[in-house]
Amino acid sequence: MIVLWLILALAFTDPQQSTPTPDEQATMQRAQLEHERHRQAVVQLNELAGRIHSEADALAFVDGIADIFADSLPAAWAGPSIRQRVAHAEYEAISDPLRLIPEQRIADVWNEYVREIGAPEEAVVNAAEIHSMRDADYASGQAMWTRGMNESIWTMPNFYATGPDGKISDGCRAIEALRVIYDLDRTFDNLRGARDRLRKGIVASDEIKKHLKNADPNQKTGFRVLVRAELRESTNPLRPAEYRYMREHGLDNFNQLLERLFVELFPSE
Template identity: 55%
Template sequence: MLSRFVFPSALLLSCFSSQQTPTTYSQQGVLTAHGQLSPELRARIERDRQTAIEINDLAARIRSEADAGALVDKIAEVFADALPPSWMTRGIRERLAHAEYEAVSDSSRLIPEQRIADVWNEYVREIGAPDDALVTTAELYNLRDADFAAAQFFWSRGHNIWAVSTIYALGPGGKMAEGARPIEALRILYDLDMRFDNLRGARERIRRGVLASEELRKRTENQSQAPSVQSTFTVRVSAGFDRNPVHAAELRYIQQHGPYVLNGVVEKLFDELFPPTD
């Protein structure tokens, strides 16, 4: 993928699809001579924290299509410097907002996991990625459960856009619904494309017959029974050598066909994920 995030970012507003996230503070010169955060960085952290809270609140109280539009517009604003202008058009934002409102208002309009899997698998086959990159609905469910559990865990420890948990569709008992909200679906595609080790983690949990949320709950209960024992929640993070089988396939595809052809593929898949209402 172009800049290694064409698919999730071109599928518009994966509110988590940018490599230039507002919550990454690795720039030089952010510390004072005494090793403390500079006033500029402290202000930026606080601004991003408030933005995350606003997005979390917007996603939690969608009562109209205008509310959904406000959520989508806010996400577009946050990632304006990272998303291609052609994927931030009013028409695309309105389509996403319409789908988000419908999914919140009527659970039958949630995006089925099978449709998400079909769209992703079509992309994998088109770019010639190995079969290891194909995904099943069981893997998607386990992955979504882990994303939601991690979001809740980290939100309680600091508000940032990566820990917004109100974008997820829940069913009875607070468990994941069988379908996803549109913005959640984009987050899933981001994970599949950019955090492939998260899918590997889901496969390992399926092999063991567990969910990440269950593991976290048990650890929390154990900690409450033995407060002296420190509990941790591990999230896979890839670093160094790129073990993602999709990236090499994307690069080959771009070299063979060019980025514009790949963008055309992505546009087609976007239409399949969010069919036009006209």
């Protein structure tokens, strides 16, 4: 399943490759430049996520996240009112641990969505499953980030709510709550992996720590992460239900459902 995400293995040999053509070299250079631009933007966002001291800081962080997803985020979900509401919840969660978004609330909102669109019972979650997903995401992402293996929006560690023991808290900051919803919808195998770990009594962060204990912290080259991503749409029970709901009720009603659930996730005071 998707974790032992990080059973980090050493792979010292690279496959033999033919010399790229000039066009291929140009394409590779453009890709490298774009990757570096993205990496630098994410590094700055991660630094900002770790030093939010005001609602203005939180809004700058939310704006930065929205900019990363500008090409795929619908305009209706990137407007000022949405950003400000998320930024307010982000700052509240940082300034007062009692204002963290409970995992149970995330589960309740998600389960309401599942039932509204008529998705299978498999898609219903509980707080323990969400916690296991978050534990795996944070521990694996942090391990990759700190080793310089993968500095991306998906491994950025500073937006997680953590406790004195260095592990994730039982509640989320606002951006992380949205990340959980995204993962439940888009990478359903993450939930399947969490369920498998819970059945076996496995805590991903403990497994990752154990596997990293004897690893060379300076080792980057040849470090490989065994991750199984969800590649087939048919493996995700949400897709057919979402398409059916939009076909039967229309896109406007679907967006109204999302708006209602958004307000439930980030209620006004």
